[in-house]
Amino acid sequence: MLRLLQRLLQRLFLLAERAANAIFGEKLNPLYHLGALSYWLFWVVVVSGLYLYAFFDTSVTGAYPSVERLTHDQWWAGGIMRSLHRYASDGMVLTMALHLLRHFAFDRHRGFRWFSWVSGVLLLWLVYASGINGYMLPWDQLAQFTVVATAEWFDAIPVFNGLLIRNFLTEDSVNDRFFSLLSFLHIGLPLGVMALLWIHTHRVPQAKTTPPVALMVGLGASMLALSLAKPALSQGPANMAVTAAAIEFDWFYLPTYALLYQWSPAGLWALTGGLTLLAVLAPWLPPKFGRREVRAFHILANPDNRILRVKEDESILDACLREGLPMAFDCRNGGCGDCKCSVLHGEVELGAYQESALSDAERAAGRVLACVTKPVSDIEIEYVPTARAAVRPVAVHEAVVTSMDLLAPDVMRLRLEVDGGKRIEFYAGQYINILLDDGQKRAFSFATAPHEPGPIELQVRRIEGGRFTTHVFTAMKPGERLRFEGPVGSFFLREDGEKPIIFVAGATGFAPVKSMLEHAFHTGLKRQMVLYWGTRTLSDMYLRELAERWAAEHPNFRFVPVLSDPAPGDHWQGRTGLVHEAILADYPDLAGHRIYACGSVKMVEAAQPAFARQGLTPDDCFSDAFKLAPRIHGKEADLVRLGGRP
Amino acid sequence: MNAVLRYGLQVVLYGAFAATLGYFSTSPAFEPLPAGHALIRLSLNHAGQRKVACRTRTAEELAKLAPNMRAAEDCPRERAPVLVKVELNGRTVADISATPAGLSRDGASVAYRRIPVQAGTYRIRVALADDAAGTFDRVREEEMRLEPGRVLVIDFEPGKGGIVLR
Numbered sequence: 001m002l003r004l005l006q007r008l009l010q011r012l013f014l015l016a017e018r019a020a021n022a023i024f025g026e027k028l029n030p031l032y033h034l035g036a037l038s039y040w041l042f043w044v045v046v047v048s049g050l051y052l053y054a055f056f057d058t059s060v061t062g063a064y065p066s067v068e069r070l071t072h073d074q075w076w077a078g079g080i081m082r083s084l085h086r087y088a089s090d091g092m093v094l095t096m097a098l099h100l101l102r103h104f105a106f107d108r109h110r111g112f113r114w115f116s117w118v119s120g121v122l123l124l125w126l127v128y129a130s131g132i133n134g135y136m137l138p139w140d141q142l143a144q145f146t147v148v149a150t151a152e153w154f155d156a157i158p159v160f161n162g163l164l165i166r167n168f169l170t171e172d173s174v175n176d177r178f179f180s181l182l183s184f185l186h187i188g189l190p191l192g193v194m195a196l197l198w199i200h201t202h203r204v205p206q207a208k209t210t211p212p213v214a215l216m217v218g219l220g221a222s223m224l225a226l227s228l229a230k231p232a233l234s235q236g237p238a239n240m241a242v243t244a245a246a247i248e249f250d251w252f253y254l255p256t257y258a259l260l261y262q263w264s265p266a267g268l269w270a271l272t273g274g275l276t277l278l279a280v281l282a283p284w285l286p287p288k289f290g291r292r293e294v295r296a297f298h299i300l301a302n303p304d305n306r307i308l309r310v311k312e313d314e315s316i317l318d319a320c321l322r323e324g325l326p327m328a329f330d331c332r333n334g335g336c337g338d339c340k341c342s343v344l345h346g347e348v349e350l351g352a353y354q355e356s357a358l359s360d361a362e363r364a365a366g367r368v369l370a371c372v373t374k375p376v377s378d379i380e381i382e383y384v385p386t387a388r389a390a391v392r393p394v395a396v397h398e399a400v401v402t403s404m405d406l407l408a409p410d411v412m413r414l415r416l417e418v419d420g421g422k423r424i425e426f427y428a429g430q431y432i433n434i435l436l437d438d439g440q441k442r443a444f445s446f447a448t449a450p451h452e453p454g455p456i457e458l459q460v461r462r463i464e465g466g467r468f469t470t471h472v473f474t475a476m477k478p479g480e481r482l483r484f485e486g487p488v489g490s491f492f493l494r495e496d497g498e499k500p501i502i503f504v505a506g507a508t509g510f511a512p513v514k515s516m517l518e519h520a521f522h523t524g525l526k527r528q529m530v531l532y533w534g535t536r537t538l539s540d541m542y543l544r545e546l547a548e549r550w551a552a553e554h555p556n557f558r559f560v561p562v563l564s565d566p567a568p569g570d571h572w573q574g575r576t577g578l579v580h581e582a583i584l585a586d587y588p589d590l591a592g593h594r595i596y597a598c599g600s601v602k603m604v605e606a607a608q609p610a611f612a613r614q615g616l617t618p619d620d621c622f623s624d625a626f627k628l629a630p631r632i633h634g635k636e637a638d639l640v641r642l643g644g645r646p
Numbered sequence: 647m648n649a650v651l652r653y654g655l656q657v658v659l660y661g662a663f664a665a666t667l668g669y670f671s672t673s674p675a676f677e678p679l680p681a682g683h684a685l686i687r688l689s690l691n692h693a694g695q696r697k698v699a700c701r702t703r704t705a706e707e708l709a710k711l712a713p714n715m716r717a718a719e720d721c722p723r724e725r726a727p728v729l730v731k732v733e734l735n736g737r738t739v740a741d742i743s744a745t746p747a748g749l750s751r752d753g754a755s756v757a758y759r760r761i762p763v764q765a766g767t768y769r770i771r772v773a774l775a776d777d778a779a780g781t782f783d784r785v786r787e788e789e790m791r792l793e794p795g796r797v798l799v800i801d802f803e804p805g806k807g808g809i810v811l812r
Contacts, residue, residue, distance in 0.1 A: 022647055023655045087667045094666070145678055155758060161747070162758035166689055169799045170812060222660040223667070230668045242795045243679050248672035258676055 002286065009105030010352050017335055018354055026357070028214050032331035034099035036211040037219065039197065041095060044088035044220070046190060048081040053187075056137065058179040063139040064237045071233060083227030089131050090252040091223065096124055102333075104282065106352060106372075111313030112203075114283035119200040121279045126196055130189040131253040136182050142247050144238035149257045156265030171240050205321035206329075297375040301325055302344070302382040303427070303492055310375050315351070316341065317370035320383075327370060328386040334358075334372040339383075341370050346379030396435070397424065401480045402455050404472075407542035410462040411508060412472055413447075415455035416482060424486070426450055428493045428519035429512045429596070432458075432486030434468060442468045445598075446487070447511035449518035459511040459542075491598065491623060493519060499594045499620065500528035502587070504579055504607065506599020507535050510543065513598055521554055530558040534579025534599070537563060538570040560586075580607035584614060591615035597623040679762055684792035686732070686761040688740055690802040693754040694726035694776040723752035729775040730757060731782065732800065734768045765794040772800055772809045784808045 013031070020029045030037060055078060057066035070078035100120055103109050109117035135146045151164040167173050201207040235248055249258070260268050278285075299308045299319055310319040317339050320327045329339040334353025343366050350363070351372030358369050370383070399416040407413050418424060424432075428450055433441035447457040463469045493516040501520075505513045510533055520529065531550075535541045541561055551559040562579045566572035575582050580603065587593065590611055597604050604623050611621060647655075679685055700721040708716045725746040732740040740759050747753030755776075769789050773782040784802075786809035792798060801810045 020659075023652055023659065025652075086671060087664075090667045090671050091663070149678075152758075152760065162689065162756040163691065165687075165758050166691060169687065169689055169801065218656065218660050219663070222664040226664040226668050230672075232671070241797055243685055243797055245679065245681060245795055246675040246677050249674070249676035250672065251670040251674075252667075254676075261678060 006105050006107060009101065013102055013105055014352060014354065017333070018356075021335060021354060021356065026336035026354075027330060028212055029331065029335060030211075030215055030219075031098070031102070032333045032335055033208070033211040033215060034095050034102060035201070036208045037215065038092050038095040038099060039209045040211050040216055040219075041088045041092040042190075042193065042197065044223075045085055045092065046194075048085040048088065049186075049190070051081045052078070052085060053183075056183070058183045059176040060139065060174050060179060063137060063179055064234065067138040067140075067234055071231065075231065079231050080224070080227045083230075083232040084223055085134075086232040086250075087223045087226055089127075089134065090250065091219070092127060093131070093252040096120075096127065100124065100279075106333075107313075110283045112311040113313065115203050116200055117283050118280050119196060121276065123193065123196045123200055125276065126189060126193050128253060130186065130193060131250075133182065133185050133189055135250065135253065137179075137186060138234045139179075139238045140234035141236050141238060141244040142234075142249075144240065145244065145247055146254070146257070149260055153257075153260055153265045153268060156269055168240065174240070205318055208332075297346075298378045299375060300345075300378075300380040302380065303385065303489070313374065315371055316348075316368070316373050316375065316379075316381060320370065325383075326385040327383050329371055332371045334369050337369065339370040340367055341381050341383035342366050343368050343373075344380040344382055346375060347377040348379060349374045349376050395424075396483060396485045397422065398481060398483050399456070401476065401478050401482065403478055404476065407459065408540055410473075411540075411542050412460045412462070414458045414460055414472065414476075416458065416484075417455045423453065424456065426487030428516040429491045429598075430487040430489040431512070432456070432484045433488065435483040435485060436468060440467075441485075445489075445512035446515045449515050449522055451519065451522050457511075459508050461508045491596075492516075493596070498527060499592055500530070502583060502590075502593055502595045503529065503531040504583060504595060504597040504599065504603075505531065505533045506579060506603040507540060509598035509600075509603075513596065514543070514546075516596065517550060517557070521550070521557075526556055528556050528558075529554075530560060532560045532562055532579050532583055534562040534564060534582070534603075536565045537567045538572060539567070578606075579603070580610060583607075584610055587614065589615050591617070594620040595622065597621070679795065682765050682794050683762045684765045684794060684796040684798065686739070686759075686763060686792075686798045686800060688730065688732060688742075688757065688759040688761065688800045690728065690730065690744070690774075690800075691754050691756050692728050692774075692776065692802050692804070694728045694746060695778065696721060697724045697726050697751075697778045698722040723750045725752055725755075726776060726778040726780075728755035728757070729780055729782070730802075731771075731773045732759075732761070733771040733773075734763060736769070736771075739763070763792065765792055765796070767791045770798075770811065772811070774802055774809060786811065 017029060017031045020031050024030065026032070052070065055066060055070045057063055067082070071082055072079065103113075103117065103120075132146060132150065136143045136150075148165070148168050151168050154160050155162050155164050167178070201209060235244070256268055256272060259271070263271075297310050299310055299316060301308060301320060301323075304325055308319050308323045308325075310316070314322075317327060317329055317332065321329070327339060327341070330336045331338070334351060335357055337357035340358065340362070348368055350368060351374065353369050353372050358367060370381075397418050399418045401414055402417045403413075403415040405413040426446055429445070431443050431445040433443050435441060444458040444460060447459050448455075460469055460472050462473045491512065503513045503517065513531060513533075517529070517531065531547060533541060533544075533547060538544070541563075544561060547559040547561070550557050560575060560582065562575040562577065562582045563570065563572050564576070564578055566576060579599070580597075583590075583595075593616065595611060595616060597607055608621060608623070700719045702718060703716075703720050707720075708718075727746060728744045730740065730742045730744070731738060739761050742757050742759065744755035744757035745751065746755050767789065768791075769787065771785065771787040774784040775782045776784075788811060790798070790811070799810075799812050801812070802808060803810050
């Protein structure tokens with residue numbers, strides 16, 4: 001029954017959201033910003049309330065006239081503020097109720113979310129109490145009704161038992177102190193709302209508490225227009241000797257009061273208490289008796305190469321944001337598609353989303369919307385980290401060149417000591433961007449393994465006409481200072497799985513492979529590994545001895561040098577030709593292997609389809625050049641530009 | 647969907663939002679009292695007499711008590727419930743027995759009733775008993791016209807002569 005209700009509500013929400021997407025666009029769909037809109041409306045209420053309070057007279061005789069003066073004598077300020085105060089309060093009830101209903105409909109109130117859900121229910125009550133309290137202040141007929149009805153309602157509680165109403169029997173019963181109490185309450189309750197709002201959103205990683213500006217402008221303008229067209233007005237001064245025949249009623253705040261005289265105060269307590277109890281217990285309904293296995297899984301997130309624990313019922317996005325991963329997101333409701341990522345391994349539950357946000361083809365290719373997708377087994381994902389500086393900016397460092405060694409006629413080894421001896425944390429295979437004076441960047445891979453202390457090693461290949469590399473070879477001296485940002489890049493060594501690894505390095509593509517291999521040796525990786533290093537001549541293979549030494553020292557590692565155009569003086573007896581062709585010849589079936597390819601764009605573009613034809617699955621083929629192939633020639637390409645490019 | 651249509655529909659939806667707020671913040675009007683009715687509010691907060699009268703302790707009884715407990719009189723704490731009857735033109739509209747507050751039933755009796763009545767002229771009779779025997783020895787009877795919307799408060803204030811109608 002509950003599931004049926006949820007499915008029905010889901011369907012209604014998805015239909016409404018699809019329509020709103022078409023009208024507002026996915027980024028500005030108000031239904032995706034209900035929580036943030038509630039926050040914003042609350043601030044409108046607070047600011048307008050502070051203005052009203054400055055003119056409010058907290059006395060029996062002064063309250064009504066002061067509100068009247070505020071409303072009529074300065075309609076252009078106080079009158080509008082009063083109307084905004086009322087309409088924003090009403091709007092807040094509406095957005096909060098929809099927010100709550102949406103979370104219920106999409107079953108996003110269970111598991112670890114119970115805290116936000118329960119605090120949200122309490123928040124609704126507190127907002128409700130603040131609003132009702134507010135209606136008592138102008139001391140008009142509605143205030144009189146609200147005060148008397150509240151007293152009569154509370155008198156049903158045995159501890160009061162008819163005593164409260166004695167404060168509101170006649171005109172003489174109400175005194176100035178009562179208005180001081182009301183004013184204190186009208187400050188204290190919103191402060192409680194503020195505190196509870198903070199608690200409510202505190203557990204939601206990177207919860208958005210500010211809606212998009214366009215939505216604020218739209219809603220603000222509509223409420224302003226409403227304030228001018230239908231200003232909030234008082235309903236005649238309170239008079240305890242009479243009761244108004246008809247009251248203009250705020251149905252956002254006072255619907256239960258309408259029931260008070262249809263039922264009885266005790267009946268209303270039973271209804272509100274019962275509904276509140278039901279709402280508070282909703283995360284655990286229907287109850288599941290007996291020992292229940294807690295479903296909590298892990299995510300291996302790439303490119304961070306981090307393993308995260310996912311709480312029960314937690315989405316991939318929430319888990320990643322909770323752990324501080326820079327995953328892009330916007331609507332968090334399966335509508336915009338910003339949080340799309342790839343599930344490389346494992347089973348997931350896709351959740352409800354708009355078809356426009358994730359096509360069937362994308363779904364078939366393993367793409368999911370992280371905000372609505374939950375793991376149902378341990379999974380591995382890959383996503384493109386966001387470049388949002390506010391969340392996780394790429395760190396900028398300053399360093400000094402400590403040594404320069406010519407490894408080959410056109411390859412220079414630079415060692416950089418970061419200021420203060422700071423150690424940079426990075427994944428084997430990542431790179432840094434050297435920042436030039438005019439803001440241009442030049443990318444170079446770490447050639448050192450992450451665990452190694454001391455200077456960072458870069459291997460810089462001279463590019464004919466290249467601005468930075470020419471400077472390195474002609475003018476740079478040890479002691480020169482450099483600025484760089486990093487680490488960056490999603491080409492890194494995955495340490496999961498058992499498949500043998502084939503490293504393919506072209507020329508200075510050896511640098512990141514060196515970092516990965518040294519890391520693998522350091523961590524004791526036992527998988528079979530083979531390095532195919534291709535260069536044009538033997539002198540270009542500048543660290544051949546190092547690779548040969550690794551092969552001698554590590555039984556699980558093999559080294560295959562390949563020259564494409566050996567010089568006569570090389571007396572080369574080894575493999576010749578293109579490096580990827582050597583692999584194709586040695587491995588007729590690549591299905592059981594994992595390949596890390598790092599070299600020129602031309603090399604990897606030629607190798608990838610050839611490897612795929614021989615059985616290599618896309619999940620086992622790693623290269624920034626592969627993944628970013630459509631962007632390689634664009635301005636935003638962030639692949640490892642091996643050896644630097646002008 | 648072209649931009650003009652989209653912006654137009656946005657304006658319509660913002661307008662619908664404002665209209666929803668505008669309408670339901672005041673409408674439909676609520677009638678707390680049926681049309682043509684007046685309201686009688688009966689409220690009292692009065693301690694009834696002791697259920698058992700005080701009696702003087704004998705010398706033997708006093709001797710058995712600790713020196714600091716030797717009060718001359720023994721007064722059982724429990725009080726009688728306060729009984730109230732309200733009649734309009736001879737018809738009983740409220741017949742209340744208000745139990746004293748407290749675990750020992752030694753506190754004040756509190757009662758409240760909200761009695762909507764058709765507007766008109768009534769002979770109102772209020773009778774109150776606060777002793778253990780339930781003797782309605784405090785009575786007030788008056789003819790009053792209750793206009794529509796009028797609120798008549800019935801209270802009991804011994805300092806102001808007992809039953810008060812205002």
